[in-house]
Amino acid sequence: MKLSTAARPFTTISGVPIEPLYGPEQLADFDPACDLAEPGRFPYTRGIHETMYRGKLWTMRQFSGFATPEETNRRYHYLLAQGQTGLSVAFDLPTLMGYDADHALSEGEVGKCGVAISSLEDMETLFRGIPLGDVTVSMTINSPAAVLWAMYLAVAEKQRADWARLSGTIQNDILKEYIAQKEYIFPPRPSMRLVTDTIEFSALHTPRFNPISISGYHIREAGSTAVQELAFTLRDGIEYVEWALERGLAIDEFAPRLSFFFNAHNDFFEEIAKYRAARKIWAEVMRDRFGAQDERSMKLRFHAQTAGCSLTWQQPYNNIVRTTVQALAAVLGGCQSLHTNSLDEAYALPSEHAVTIALRTQQVIAHESGVTAAADPAGGSYFLERLTLDTERAARDYLRRIDEMGSMIAAIEQNFPQREIANASYEYQKAVERGDKIIVGVNAFQSDHEDAIEILQIDQLAQTHQARKLAALRATRDNGRVRASLDALRRAAEGTENTMPFILDAVRAYATLGEICDALREVFGSYQETSLV
Template identity: 60%
Template sequence: MYQKDFLEQVRTQLTVTEDPAKLRERTFATSSGIPLKNSYTPADLADFDPLKDLGAPGKYPFTRHVQPSGYRGRLWTMRQYAGFATAEESNARYRYLLEQGTTGLSVAFDLPTQIGMDPDHAMALGEVGKVGVSISSIHDMRRLFQDIPLDKVSTSMTINAPAAVLLALYLAVAEEQGVSWKQVSGTIQNDILKEYMARGTYIFPPRQSLRLITDIFAFCAEQVPNWNTISISGYHIREAGCTAAQEIAFTLGDGIAYVQAALDAGLKLEAFAPRLSFFFNAHNQFFEEVAKFRAARRLWARIMKERFKTTDAKSQMLRFHTQTAGSTLTAQQPDNNIVRTAVQAMAAVCGGTQSLHTNSRDEALALPTEVSARIALRTQQILAYESRVADVVDPFAGSYLIESLTDELEARASALLAKVDELGGMVSAIERGFPQREIQNAAYAYQKAVEQGEQVVVGVNRFTVTGETMPELLRVDESLGAQRRAEIAKVRAVRDQAAVDARLAALRAAATGTENLMPLIVAAVKAEATIGEICDTLRAEFGEYQEQLVF
């Protein structure tokens, strides 16, 4: 990009020498350990090629954006994550958010639902409706989306191990509304690999889980063409404590594993790859986060072109949703979280996200109240309509710092991916504990820095106050568990049990072979089989994954 003599002049004339004794910190570095200089110059981009590495918005390698006009044509989807207690209460929250201007729904499910258990399961005791909405049967799904037209609203569902069952329930309810499956749009998270390395809501062993995922790919390619069949999630990996570079590497490593599994199952790349989506965290270090999104987009385009040999632009695009960082929220001085969320949301927007959720100020203490959820949504709306940051595509392009960080993050993520390849791919790497150790080591280093005061957390280890008054919090009624147990008993008492048994028997028989399981799961939910019953049927055939502790 620059001539050698010019770069030498820059190095000679623009290099700043600092007195270490006068600096407020001994070293300056990003979360990924990338040293930060006093200032950046063209010398930091000596090998940078704007045509090869940057390109135009909407063009390979998509560093700048997946759309030529960025947000000038259409703003990102403002998709507030919500769900708690009963289907009726969550439905009321969704309709409230839609009235307040949210442009997409995002469903949070309670822990029993996430691990494929009905509310009357012994292990569900005390967890029903606590961290999301309790869903067990088609009756619950009907109430969850009552008066919400599924041909008009895009819905994201944060569900992984039982993703096939929740998708089947959603499609069955859409059908009852008279909505064609070809009209529904949305996303299921459906990313099981990150559960084994970071989150823990798995059911089946990895290879059986991948079979369910590729069944969904194939089914939706034919039946539900506007559905994003997976949201490959670095969010939870980052929440577990990894760095920005690790978030890129392990997320894209999971993506590579899903693409390869689908190809091995006989699917054509262009039939499913354009519907892959990703899910990233927006953390506190603003410049690194902007660079992270750009590096991930460029690296995925190169992976799809060079490793999987696709020239299809839609298959090369990394489209992603972003959520601000829950792990950065503090119970102390919770109003500070509004500022943290705003900074993180701006990084996501400047990095080119397609969809955004902003966390609420009280989420370190409880599920958000309506007031807190409204403030979080208003944060997005102020960014969109008042800040004007959405008016220019990739506003930091050409910045010596941002381009340098983008290059370095891509290089570090590529090195980690090479290690994953050496271990035989992401499934084998997880089985051998490699990403788990990397994440644990990064989390330990960060926590140690906080405890030693090297990493400042405002209101926690510096600028603290005493005698805080806690805000009003959302509380889930403790009687909900008993209510839901009674409801599920009523469903079982009045349904056609013979039809349920027949559908579940057919599902188990198919699970022993290679038949696509999605049509059988759809038939089971229509017969009023519950999530727990369907997952138990598959448990009986596939077995359950047992976590391997990694030290």
């Protein structure tokens, strides 16, 4: 391929045109007092803390989980020993979809994309030797989030850890599942009820736990632009707030525990602008639209993960470099926690060697690069401030359009965000095909020789092992108690009570994930999307 840079249009990776130079004349409409303010001050464009990383570094939180709870528990102990400061659980597809490891649809999938958890017993094994009162744990679980969270709370009970001290996050963001990642079980409205149940339960019982992580990551991975990622995520957040208010909660009772999760993609300045615009819009929405008074309700806290979809199969060592650039954008954008992808993740879940390099990447940025010394060190750049303003405006335009449709659920039912993302992803792919977008090692600078890398293999035995444990559990637990707890849950689901106490009872009786989700499927039904191409 010829690489004629002159012929290529200059745009961000999302297709936003870029001028050759930015100066004061591009910022005629920029008002530092209200567009920026100081770090730690409304609208928090420059960060949610006055001193940012001087006061506290971001949490280095590598998402991990594979095969059996026993094997993942060993990986967690290893990561904590390497200086990782928080845990983040990746579940396998059967768990994400609410099926036990011995279900017919779980065939071939157990332990492949994360750890297999079918019961409280598995959760006890996962956190063996890890004191839940002292470590923060994030769990990437959505449709069955209430069930996995109940298992977590039950393990904490057994460890005699006070729920009030528990700190961590469940992803629990169902709207982006309908929009992008597609790991849904129930239809949107009953799903939203479950999410609201967890937000309410958390406000009452786990004041330091984040009951939701409103996620743009997967929207971006599905091929959206940066603006779409930002806008759809914030609009999802607005929808959760509206449901919680409808439930009777006061805004400042729950809003301080809402957290966010964004992608850190390749386009360095576009990404920094995205995080800054996110904070500004959210602060204004919380204050002006919802009347929040507590500053903590207005501060958008976010986790970032480098872009999995940017990793290449070709020349995999280049992925270390991509991840470094992306992680640096997340840090300059003021993230509160960060996951860096491993070089081998276009192939498989990461090997221990690869994940160590990914963690070291964050440690080098934190301790060697010097970017942590001053808050918002990129702020004031003509280019960055212009991008931040433009990103904000474009995102607000989407928010307005979705408001006009009535709600995010209404927009989803009309396939609006799904269609916008599918169009953006196809346009991007065509730009790559034309050579307008260069991917090093893929459509330019190819090598004939590829170095083989070590790949983590997931043993098929994981499935057998998990199925055997489930059979033993079903034979030894008090099955009368299981049935009674599931009946009670079904009745609660049919009514309007908060389902969390009933799910907790079922979990404590060692009802399995699949059994609990089946009880809810009977009441709520299952969701099928109309697939559009």
